[in-house]
Amino acid sequence: MTKIKSLADLKAMKQSVQEKIDTRAKGKAEGLVQVKIAMATCGIAAGAKNVMDYMMSETEKRGMDVVFTQTGCMGYCHAEPTIEVTLPGKEPIVFGYVDLKKADEIIDKYIKDGELVEGIIPVNYEKINN
Amino acid sequence: MAKFKMHLLVCGGTGCNASRSQEIAANLKSSLKDNGLENEVQVILTGCFGFCEKGPIVKVMPDNTFYTEVKPEDATEIIMEHVVKGRKVTRLLYTDPENKQHVADSKHMGFYKKQMRIALRNCGYIDPQNIEEYIGADGYTALAKCLGEMTPEQVINEIKLSGLRGRGGGGFPTGLKWEIASKNHADQKYVVCNADEGDPGAFMDRSILEGDPHTVLEAMAINGYAIGATKGLIYIRAEYPLAINRLLVAIDQAHEYGLLGEDILGSGFNFDIELRYGAGAFVCGEETALIHSMEGQRGEPTFKPPFPAQSGYNKKPTNVNNVETYANIPIIISKGANWFNQIGTEKSKGTKVFALAGQINNVGLIEVPMGITLREIIYEIGGGIKGGREFKAVQTGGPSGGCLTQKHLDTPIDYDNLIAAGSMMGSGGMVVMDETSCMVAIAKFYLEFTVEESCGKCSPCRIGNKRLHEILEKISKGNGTMEDLDTLTNLARVIKDTALCGLGQTSPNPVLSTIENFYDEYVEHIKDKKCRAGVCKSLMQYVIDQEQCVGCTACARNCPVNAISGEKKMPHFINTELCIKCGACIEKCKFNAISIC
Structure with missing residues (x-):
């Protein structure tokens, strides 16, 4: 059976596949907002997984291009779940105690408009090699 | 279907395949399953990443982590550390040869910085055996655009305007070739893809077919539409089993999805592709010989004219293009000729894929814009000469090409400059030689x-x-x-x-x-009577330094032809008549008493 009979069919299929592989496309692209989510045992226990799922689907719903990566323990176990947000050209900022409500606020204010919200953890280390 | 948060791309090219990348992928999958992550992390076998020196490669997306020389046993560690705990497995990261630091991701690797991947755009990015991934990566939209919005003349004009030239060696303008074929009328015309890659050391065509077979199929269909052909043939050497296999899968899928066959996308255009196998003769890469071989004749060239565009396969007008040329077509149509002709030099547009080999640190497949210099390729992308030795020459163009030397290091590379320098582009083999080459x-x-x-x-x-x-x-x-x-x-x-x-x-x-x-x-x-590189055996002589030799007899005992004689604790001699110059004595001598002159 022929699956694609017209240009519209092709476009529809392209769109549906693109959503599946855009994690790869985002990795290739430059200048996107990066969000790292601490997903060590402490983070996961505190609900980081839900936060990541929520943020991924929310940003997509709102049509925002954000790269999500999970990372290891950032060392702020007291403030889990913690996430680190890097806007293009800016220093990374770490937010603590991120629940779904906080996540929503971060997306809506900081990621969208660059407006800082409560809950910032001062970074206490230097990183090498990005 | 749930969306995958992380993608593990495993190289499935011939090179990495031989180093058990299939097993790596299988182990990654089973380890993901053990951790209940099979719905969150996707494992994909892709085409060649080009960095064959350090294969097998596993790339993690979206963070671009680039793991090199991965073994099947490493799979569990990658899953447990990187995926579960989010810590990169440092020992598998690429190490910068200069500062000995681990490089966290591919964007910071010298090998990729100067590259521009157009023909290889999907190699190492999509699963070549899955047509949907190709469609997701913009695949078949160029064909749709041609069939829906462009006349055959417009397609040909676009290719002409792009300035694309044949990537198989000759560098003939592709658009012009199409135009000639389109103007010859016949009841049947043919489109032929030349996948008879024969230059020693060149493997870009194989890698494209293995890593992105659909792009070649799509380009051939576009070519068919432009010149009025409904039949396509791919002439591929039988010694490329993996490429053949992936092409067959791709052709089947394209049929199933209605992108090959009859009435493609409801446009009324029919196009079909078949494979023809070659036995691996170098001369069959020449288009007339290739056509004779496809017809079942001896693979021998005939005089041109008549050109294949006038009388080719079965005496019908035939357009023959090389794999890499085709890989450029869909993206030219999608992005436009004016995008493409901004890249490169005045007379050579776009990029060229080179197979970097020989005495160079980063052996592999690279794609660079035309006009790049040899220096950039060798020292920046290639990471310099092996063992820090002195650069001597680079051979381009295989058996049809020549050598470029020190004085050509800063010449911008394009078709015409290479010919002026006494070599040629060829299909893109690039063999780097140092002082140890004669x-x-x-x-x-x-x-x-x-x-x-x-x-x-x-x-x-x-x-x-x-x-x-x-x-x-x-x-x-x-x-x-x-x-x-x-x-x-x-x-x-x-x-x-x-x-x-x-x-x-x-x-x-x-x-x-x-x-x-x-x-x-x-x-x-x-x-x-001297070979300074020490390669021509007949011109070398092994001599024992009478002062250094202590008469330990180690050399004499190890000489396979008994050419060394001498008393114990007295200096030894080599009988040069008997010596076969195997070098066994040098290896055994602990006193550095034996030298070649």
């Missing part, structure tokens, strides 16, 4: 190849190259005369002028260009 031996190597592969139809190539080879053999044995050098040059020019096909005409190039650039080395072989 240029007479190199010329002899390529001549051996030509003598072996000559189809024998015309005498200049069949007999002339044989004689060239004999003279080179004579020089490398230390029996050459200065007249031989003149004979070499003259004979080479005669072959160039009189051979029947392009391959014959270019076959003396390695000889001419090494004489031109390394005349001194030839003279040394002839007059001083």
